[in-house]
Amino acid sequence: MAAREYGQYDGVARALELVGERWALLIVRDLLVGPRRYGELAAGLPRIPSNILAARLKELQAAGVLRRAPRSRVVVYELTPYGRELEPLVLGLGAWGVKALGDPREDQIVTPDAMTISLRTAFRPQVAAELPATAYAARLGAAELLIRVDGPTLDVTGGSGPVDLAFTAGPGIHRLMTGELAPERAIATGVVEVLRGRGDLLDRFADTFHLAA
Known part of the structure; x- marks a missing residue:
């Protein structure tokens, strides 16, 4: 207790x-x-x-x-x-908290588990249902998340596999997911680095995963 x-x-x-x-x-x-x-x-x-x-x-x-x-x-x-x-409460709290997140500090990190929950929070199944199935690999430090979107279904796991777009990012990825930073600007400023695949698919990622700031 x-x-x-x-x-x-x-x-x-x-x-x-x-x-x-x-x-x-x-x-x-x-x-x-x-x-x-x-x-x-x-x-x-x-x-x-x-x-x-x-x-x-x-x-x-x-x-x-x-x-x-x-x-x-x-x-x-x-x-x-x-x-x-507690899951819907945690997701709702995350959606509420992102409104006051601000810019990341140098000492702040993004962990794979935190990013997984952020992705669940930001996922828009109604948007994803209208888009082709897409697989992403997000590298966060030494960890890599495999993000599979198939219609309104989201699956996030650790590890690697065949993907349409692989990218690396730090805490600033939240700015992409809130719409504060356009995908092309995120790439140009180094917030997101495309490792392999079609860079234009970052637009699809941003449409599929959106946090209301």
């Missing part, structure tokens, strides 16, 4: 008691992508102190939001069905 209590009999207050402590929702965000080992969670949240990560995992487990599960002789953390109910 989370240490903070608000002394109010209210659903919002209770929700904040369970997942409102610092780092808690970012842990949930990463677990919405998939089960993670302790070390993977720590790597995805490089600034979280180890004692805080351990405490949040314990609190979220006690709240029934996540559970420990054995997988191939290792223990992973995964969301419970109750915890997965």
Whole structure:
């Protein structure tokens, strides 16, 4: 049970008691992508102190939001069905937060899990349904996401594979996804670097994934 209590009999207050402590929702965000080992969670949240990560995992487990599960002789953390109910709330919070995101600072990073959730947040299935199936590879540091769009269906995984467009980007990719930066300008300024494939498909990417700023 989370240490903070608000002394109010209210659903919002209770929700904040369970997942409102610092780092808690970012842990949930990463677990919405998939089960993670302790070390993977720590790597995805490089600034979280180890004692805080351990405490949040314990609190979220006690709240029934996540559970420990054995997988191939290792223990992973995964969301419970109750915890997965937070997905639309996390996506909505991300869409709301991007309005105040501003320009990225030099010390800010984009992690694969954070980018996966951003893509889910920004995905416009009604637009994608009218476009040809397209596969993208987005390289973020040493990690690469394989993004497959087929009609109104989005699939984001790690790794590599055949794609129509491969590009590398940093935190500034959010400016492309909000429409603040046109695709051709994103390429010209180095915010996005095309690695292979048709560079004009970045326009399709920007149409398919849009965050309202």
